[in-house]
Amino acid sequence: MDYVRGKGYGKRPPEKICVQQVDLEASMASTMGTAKKEEQGTSELLRKLEEELARMDIQVGKRTQVKMDAFMIRMQQMLSVSGSLWFNLMQRVVGCEKSLSLDPGMSLLMREVVYLSLCN
16 A cells, blocks of 8 residues: 555545545435425425415305305395296396396306295
């Protein structure tokens, strides 16, 4: 074993392939750490979005229930006040739907409720 200047007795400088392997391992570890942080950030964002979606679903459900309750109250008032013609009743239903700005599916459901309540 020869003395290598500045390295001490019996030590040889690392081979180029070993240095490249160490650099590659360090680079991979750094890249994996960055990817893990990004994944955690993404999962946190997804969790927050799911919470927001659930909160919005609850709000939409509450708003729909309030509109449905208001519609049912108005329908009960109309049925008790005017027991006249179907045409007049449907005109009021259409006016009520417009004032509550309901979607077509909800309008159809409410018309069915009116029809069934008149049939019974």
